Amino acid sequence: MNYDAKIPEGPIDEKWEKHLEHVKLVGPNNRRTYNIIVVGTGLAGASAASSLASQGYNVQSFCFQDSPRRAHSIAAQGGINAAKNYRDDGDTIFRLFYDTQKGGDFRSREANVYRLAQLSRNIIDQAVAQGVPFAREYGGMLANRSFGGVLVSRTFYCRGQTGQQLLLGAYQSMQRCIHDGMLTMHPRTELQDIVVVDGRARGIIVRDLVTGEIQSHAADAVVLATGGYANIFFHSTNAINCNATAIWRAHRRGAAFANPCYIQIHPTCIPNSGDFQCKLTLMSESLRNDGRVWVPRKKGDDRAPSTIPEAERYYFLEERYPSFGNLVPRDVASRNAKLVCDDGLSVLGDKGRAVYLDFRDALKREGKQVISERYGNLFSMYRDITNENPYETPFRIYPAPHYSMGGLWVDYNLMTSIPGLYAIGEANFSDHGANRLGASSMMQCLADGYFILPQTIGDYLHDIFQDKVPVDHPAFAEHEKDVRDRIARLMAAGGTRSPMSLQEELGRTMWDHCGMARTAGGLNEAITHIDGMKDRYWQDLLVPGTAAGPNQALERAGRVADFLELADLMCRDALHRDESCGCHFREEHQTKDGEVVRNDEKFGNVSIWEWAGQGKPHVLQEEPIEFKALPLMTRSYK
């Protein structure tokens, strides 16, 4: 298989425009003869579905939630980047490209990142036109804040609910398309398989989560906007139902998986406080604008934080990275929190791991009112969860799995290696390299959904004009049978353990060996453990009830089975990538003060993994990455 990214020729700032001049189009009168399936209704899925429906295509949209408005993009807090340069602080499209490329530690595809930076401006315009209530300055202009890894203020926000407002904007557009009869919504419906006929994606098999019915849906193109797989760690900042089933099922049908080992561990989360916990709560990175991160210099210092004098506080980010300070990128902030805790400086003592995020100085400087306007909801959220008041005592934070940069391999048109199957948003791999910068995920989702996919999908659809595969094609019945068999197998497992407890076991292994620091030994250990779990899973599992109705244990059981297979691939990818880069930190490859050491010669590429069949090892391919517009450099935030 040839992984041609189809990157247009020409200078980087002209590629996208030139490309648009040459993509094939479908005429407005013919668009309604095409069916497009969009799975997932987060920022990427909702924006794509509404854009395609507005263009006149027949769109079928699917989500497992009870309403498309509940997709987990809704929980994105801090903001969305755009190179508007409203502050006149030196921001340009190139600088956003530069920051993203450097933030991703030179493991993303240059042409995609540049296009993302170009389109970032349009996203704000689009959202404002929809009525998204972005924060405004007193004069009525749009307000900005700063985020990690950059030296400009380019982040637009709606209090701490930016994701919610952007998603509602896209959701409302979807509802308008439903009203206009161009879009059909299927809530509480979960994808079970992708139907591939003669090498092209032709539809999907789904399970109705209310009736348990297995249904086939045919289409001319299928778009996966099904998010990431951080729940592979069990404890993560993702919603508890986020899963990898759609992308994994697509992978098993032939869509290659790229860079599975790149997982972002977010620095500012509320630490794990007990076995009862089902997820970890994230608090916006924007807190690092005004909060200072520190631990006591002395081991086992159990004095109240407010009584520890300045000289005995170790502001480790400010000391080690004077120019970026507390606003270093997420991977750097997380790794340093881990390092100081490894040194025994955790502020939870032997009860757990955490560092302080202190607003004492900001409160003194700005006053309580200003701080509460900026971060009030985050302060009260922390207080509700921990019963501690961050106005009086510093936050205690620790990193938690948050976002997967890896995902399905896509070309410049966002098409996977299965013709007719697209992957957008977090589900694909292309834009964030080995580490994503804050406020960039929403930017990518909306660029993909509003502006890229709706322009590039015509190129494929044009070629299959009047070439239809109806839903009564035998392939659908075969795929349906596979799905029914698998569900029957899950129901009949007859073991003693709940899907949740098995997911927890997998999560612990992944966190210990494939989390913030990885070693060859640890990864091999994890692979052995996961191999054992894969075999045991179908005996250990216990799913009560029936498959003919709502059964949340069954839903989870299917997702965990897919996580198990993906976990194996993640570990193998992490083992193969014998270098450190961004979030992928191999302890064997570090400088003496703990910074990552890349090996560009050998690993300046995308790892592309092909499914070779059940029980067979994956096949590895590589896509070389170009560094023309921005030459390789050692990433430094010192």
Next chain:
Amino acid sequence: MKFTLHIWRQEHESAKGGFQSYEVDDVAPDASFLEMLDLLNEKIIARGEDPITFDSDCREGICGACSTVIDGRAHGPGLGCTTCEVRMRSFKDGAHIHVEPFRSKSFPLIKDLMVDRTALDRIIESGGYVTVHSGPKPEPNSIPIAHIVAEEAMDAAACIGCGACVAACPNGASMLFTAAKISHLEILPQGQPEQQDRVTNMVHQMEGEGFGACTNHAECQDACPKEISIAFIARMNRAYARAMLLDPIKRRGTMSNQ
């Protein structure tokens, strides 16, 4: 901590439902209400019985999926929080806790604590949007919006669509939900061109779905996890009255989608 839970169990909409009692002990005070239910479900599964079905997703109070009535209050004790944000420390050790679904004629029950709230989506579908296609748009700073206006729009836009307002209202009204969306878009200049049709269609859709009318109990405001004010209902009523007065003037038909 230790609790006795009385949880509403019902196989499907037309089946007979009732409270079933469960004992839970060894609950951490910092555990959330839904984490406590997770633990209970683990025990139920271990016994090979059918676990309690309930909606939840983000578990941080923003997606609006979770929807239970705890001891007679939508989303349970405390102001401004969703079911998933309720912590067990807010109950007395040894307490008896009653757990029910959001009850409303317009929210048909699916199973146990899970209900169908698609009626709320249909209210948005009837007009809760600004009609814009994807593509180049004017520079957003060309329409200045005063800080206080944007903040007020945001107060209304913060609605998470959970339906607690409906569950809390003695009349089963969804007016707080509907008013929040109408107000969000009415306050902003972007919402002006479609304002009249929006308010008319959304109010009619709301009534058509079988939701009740507001008689100023203000229970919705108390139950709202985002503390949205009933002042927005007054705003909606004004907008609706205005739209009705203008209606007899024959306006040209609305534009179709193409």
